[in-house]
Structure formats: C-alpha cells, structure tokens
Amino acid sequence: MKYSRFLTQVSRNRQPSLIREMTNLLAQASPELVFMAGGLPNAQMFPFQAGSITLKDGRALTIHPKLMMDCLQYGPTPGYPPLVKQLKDLTQQLHSPPRWAEMDLIVTAGSQDGLCKALEMMISPGDYVVTQEPCYTGTLSILKPYKPRYLPISGDQNGMCPEALKAALSKWKPEEVQDTEKDVPKDFPPSFLSMDVDCRVIRFDSFSKILSSGLRIGYVTGPKPLVERIVLHAQVSLLHAPAMSQVLVSELLKLWGDEGFFKHTDAVQAFYLDQRNAMLEAAEKHLSDLCEWAVPTGGMFLWLKVPKIHDTWDMILERALTKNVILVPGKAFMCDSSKPCQYMRAAFSIVSPENMDKGCKNLAELIREEMVLQESNASSD
C-alpha cells in the first residue's frame, strides 16, 4: 500500500534526529568505542538508587540499582526494548495480524498520545474525517483545531452501520477510497488489526483501564511507514514514554506471565460487570419511564437518551449541580455541536451501588423538572 498520500506536509517534512540515530550506533559498537555524541546526563547523579513495589496480591517487584537506571535515564523513542518485545508477543498472540512482518509497535505516553500523533500525521485543515457518532470527546478535541469536514456515521448497538458508511463514502470513486467488506462475527468480535490484509489499520491499545491510567502507558501497532512518522514526532517532543512506567509495566507482565495477566483481566472484567449490573438496576428503578438505553456489553459507560427533553446540555451544565448529580451531556460527543442532543453519558466505573441509586434518583428529579421548564418555556413563546 502506498502511504504517502495519507501524510500531511508537516509529517513528510520530519527528519530523524541525528543524535538519536547515533545513539542507536551504540548497540553495534565495539567496547573500545568512546561515545561522546549523546547529551545524556550521568545517571550516577540521579538521587533514586533502588525501589520496591508491593502488588495487591502481596508479591513484590524489586527495582535493583541497574533496573533503576533504566527507569531514570533517557531511553529509545519507540520504547523500553523488553516492554516492546513483550507487547509484540502479546499482540501477535491476541490478533495474529495477517501482515505482521510489515508492521511495527511502539510504546506511547498513553494510547491517546498515539492517537493524537497519528491524527496530526494525517489531518490537514478542512480534511474529511469519517467517524462514528457519537464520538469520543478526546478524538473530537484532537480534531477540532483542524476544522475537519466530518462524515459522521450513525450506528446501532454494534457500532457504525456499514450501509451508512458506504453511503457517506459513495461520493468518491472506489479507486480513490478503498473500502473493505468483512462479516463481523457476533460473539467476540476480532479486532480490525486481526483482519488487516491490506496493512491499513493503526491500532491503539491502552493499559489505563487495567493497570494504571496515571503511569501514561499505551501502545500503537501499525504499518511501519506510518508508525515511523509517529516515532519522528515523538523524537522532537516528549522523546519517549516515561521510562519508570515502562519498566514497571514490563516487570509486572514478566512476573505474571500470560496466565497471571489474563487472570487479572478476567478479574477486571468481573468487577466492571458487577458495576454495570448495579447501574442497570438503579436506572431501571428510577429512569425507566424517562430514559432509553442499550445494555452495554463492556466498558464503563451507559448512554442514556431522554426522549422528552430537547437538549440535555443546559439541563446538566446549569442545573444538575443543584440536584447533586453530574454526567456528560451528549452534545460533547457530537461532531456538530450546534445541533441539540437528547443523550447523556453516565460512567459507572467508580461510583458505589448506593450512589448509583442516589444518582439515578436525582437524575430522575432533574429530568422531571426540566420537562416542566421546557413546557413553560414553550407556552411562553
């Protein structure tokens, strides 16, 4: 596949930093080589010498002095090599990408930074962007400055509707835009990466929901020419994902092995399932005559529609606080923020079942009062 047509001029202009390239020389160098090229500070002068992390299962990760140096010193832009290897093994295991040999994987400071750099690599002001609607606000934040022409694709419980997607793209000739048609099995859907016969998928993975959000560790898998552009951007900006965070994740994965890792993800899944069930119970108890929703089959959000309210924005931002409940108005997830939106997003990740009940009760009162307000505004017009 030819990738150059996807790149902005700024991305095409990127050149490797010579100093970082020279640092790669060290890997093949003879022990006699005196290396005075990189401006590395001397790690012996860093004040942290060693460390220890106790896990919730009681086991400990030891950061001995040599490992602590890896935590504290500049590292390679694509990521701490042991972690990169672990993540490549995991990706190959989970997705078996059909064109794995032509792909690369790098560690990013959270998956969103990978997404941001990927979009900045491709989007020029006014470009078309195909996205599902509603769309994650983080993505909209990245795109907003570029004033893109959105092609928002409506969806159902399974996400983007292929017919709607085809219709939106129909104004371009097929040879200008290649579409892929695949049947998606209904039980555990395979990733786009796993079906990527053309090498056109960039996949963004995150450890934020399962290991830690504050460590800022995610990873990007994609075609080498595109991942390389992201690496060049990282070389002149953050340099690399935080080293200690990478080392901790690597050591943890090493300690757990595959079995331990999947045992942990199972436990996370079970926990969020309980949270979801408690949320649904609270919603059914208080909101069944006021809201509509689809049961989420994963994740941490409930997407609520309020058919009798014209737009949830002011109701939430101006009046919800007085009712002691806050959630996110649906307009924040819409490509066109000038249109009214009847939706709201509730997160059930952190809130206790008691507070879910209280929150839904408060929300019901808020909605009822809003309906009265809407009525009186309508009659006074």
Place this chain on the structure above:
Amino acid sequence: MDYSKFISKLSSRRKPSCISELRRALDNCSPSLVWLASGMPNPEKFPFREMTVTLEGGKKLTLSKETLSAGLQYGPSHGYLPFRNQLKRMVEQWHAPPRWAESDLIVTVGNQDGISKALDMLLDPEDFIVVPDPCYSDFLCMLSSLAPQIVAVSVDDQGMRPDILQSALEKAISSGSTGIPKALYLVPNSCNPTGTNMGEERRQEIYAIAQQYDLIILEDDPYCFLQFNDKYLPSFLSMDVDGRVLRFDSFSKVVSSGLRIGFVTGPPPLLQGITLHMQASCICPPMLSQVLIHELLTSWGDEGFKKHISDICQFYKEQRDAMIQALKTHLTGICEWIVPEGGIFVWLKVLHLSDTSAMLLERGAKGDIVLVPGREFMVDSTKPSPYMRAAYSCVTPEEMMKGMENLAKLIQKEIELQSTHT
C-alpha cells in the same frame, strides 16, 4: 500585553474538553454530589499497592496509600497540584519574576515537549522565529517539520549577537512577508552545542530588542543548575517586565531524564495553548513521575536540594576538568575550544578541516570515537562546518584520554585523506 496576535490559527481553535469544564464543578460542590462524569477507571483494580524508593545515602521514601493512588490515576493536564505548588514556590524564590502575580506554571512531559507544543501554539507557516546559529539540533528538527521562516543569528562567546539580531529582524520585517516575527529561542546557560553562557548585560540587550520587535522569548534552560562557579546569571524570566517570556525548566539533568518531567512558567494565555494541546494528547504528565519528584523535593527541603545541586556541580566540574586535560594533551594545535563554565558539552573547532561530517559519521566508529558533527547544529546544514560537539557527562577520565587520542589520530588521517584528494 495582547497575546492573541501570537497564537497560531490552529491553536486558536483549540477548546477545553467538556469534561474538564465539568470538573470545575468539583471545586465548590456538596459532599452529596454523585459524580458520573469522567471515564476514570476504578483504582481498586490497579494491581500496585505500595511503593518504596531508596535514595542515595540510603534514606527510604515510602509513598503513602493516597500518594501512590494519585500516582496511578489520571491527573490534571497542567500537573499534580502539590507538585505544581512546590515548583511555583521554587520559581518565585529563584527568579522573583516581576509579574509573578500574572504568571502561571504547568508541568510538561519533559521540557522539550513543552517547547514543541509552544511552537505548535505560536507559529503559522508564514511567521518568523529567531534562533541562534548554531542551535540545539532537536529544535532545528522541530522547525524543519513546521517550516516557518527562520531568522538565524550568529553567535559569539556569549551567544546571540544583538547587532546581527537587530539587522536580521529589520530584514525580516521589510521582506514583504505576511507573517510576523513572533518568537526568539535561546539556551542562555551552557548553550547546546556551544557551551557558552550569556552575560547579564547581553541578556538585557536581547530583552530590549525583543521588546522593540514585540517577540515572545522562549528561554530554554535545562542546564541552569549545572553551573560550576556559583554565579547564577539572572534569567530572562527574572527581568520580564512585559510578560513576554516562556521559561522552560527541566529535571532531566538534575533528578532524572527518563521520568520525563519538565515545567513551563509564563503568561496564562500562552500556557493555556500548551495545556489544551496536552489535554488532547497525553491527557496529563506522568503522575507517578510527578509524585516521586514531589516526595523527593519534600524530603530534601531547600537545604537538601541545594546540597544535591552542589554535589552534581562538583561531579560535572571534575568531568569538565578531566576533559580539558585530555584536550590539552592530545588536541593542542589540532583543535580550538572555549572552556565551558557549566553544562556537559565542549564545542571543538578543527583547525585544518573545512567539514567534520564525513570524518565522524563514516570513519569515526572505526576510529573508536564518536562526536556529533557541527553541521547538525547549523541552520543551513548544507554548508560545511569544521566544528564538533563532545559530551563529557558519561565518560571516565581514562576514556576521555583514550577518546581524544583516537580523535587526534582520526583528524590527522582525515587531513592526509583530504590532501591526497586535492
């Protein structure tokens, strides 16, 4: 000052996320508020429970449950609040910025990310940016992708020359371009690559010119704590009567480079542009890194911090002295250099070669010595450069001696090679 003229078209379209707006509701809310807004994962499921680090000297720092929790969860885009407050106290103490009440400070993922995002915020392609020539190579890399108009200003042993700066700006303004000179970038202490320090008087001259042409000054100062003679030159921030300085600080040379923590001080309207971009990209600077440095600085107090700085200065001074010794032993008559008063670099000029690139990049490794060719730091990288940058931070005195011996041989061979070609 009206900052809107400095903001690029793209940056002016950045908006705060709805969720961060909602978070402001948390400041004055009742304890009965049920928060269903942000998609924070539940920290119960994070597998880390306790963390202890051992410092040099053997002292142990144990992170409390709350502190470790803060280290593992998403945080504010402009930085972990206790850490930001700590840094603000330090900046006020060190620089006494004349407009401190109208300034703010944000934490960034290393100071270089702050600079990168500042450039994204300031520059439209037709705008001018002033840089010293030679200039820090990664900064030139940033510019090569954005492709703004570059005003290159030659340097002397104190950095940017005010007379050349003045005439270069005049030339830019009368060029008929639609863009405006927006910013001036410099590394005033132990400049990368030249190792020079800009004196106080020179700084005032440069500031006055920046006022005259209404430029934002990007003060990149990662080596401010690596000065060997106990004389701290006043920063541009400390003389910033207009509110036109963005100062970029780094912990990379002092505490850790790998933790990726720096900070930016300056006018809130300019910091806002950087913060909004942070919100969309990294979301927040690495929390654990911030928590660790905060705990470290708290445990040290002012005294401990001063002692640490004194220790590292002593170390790098000895490294510099060993380097100068090695240079004198093997390169007298072959190279020229200025003795650096701080930092980690020596800028060498080879007396009888017009360019060092091929020698270093093609033959250096075989000659067992690698330095960075000077061309890498020149605004016009097509012109030959007889300079080289040597870093003395991580090599032992024995390695320096061997390295300079190897370098002398390499240069000798190169001179012979050149004469056989001519």
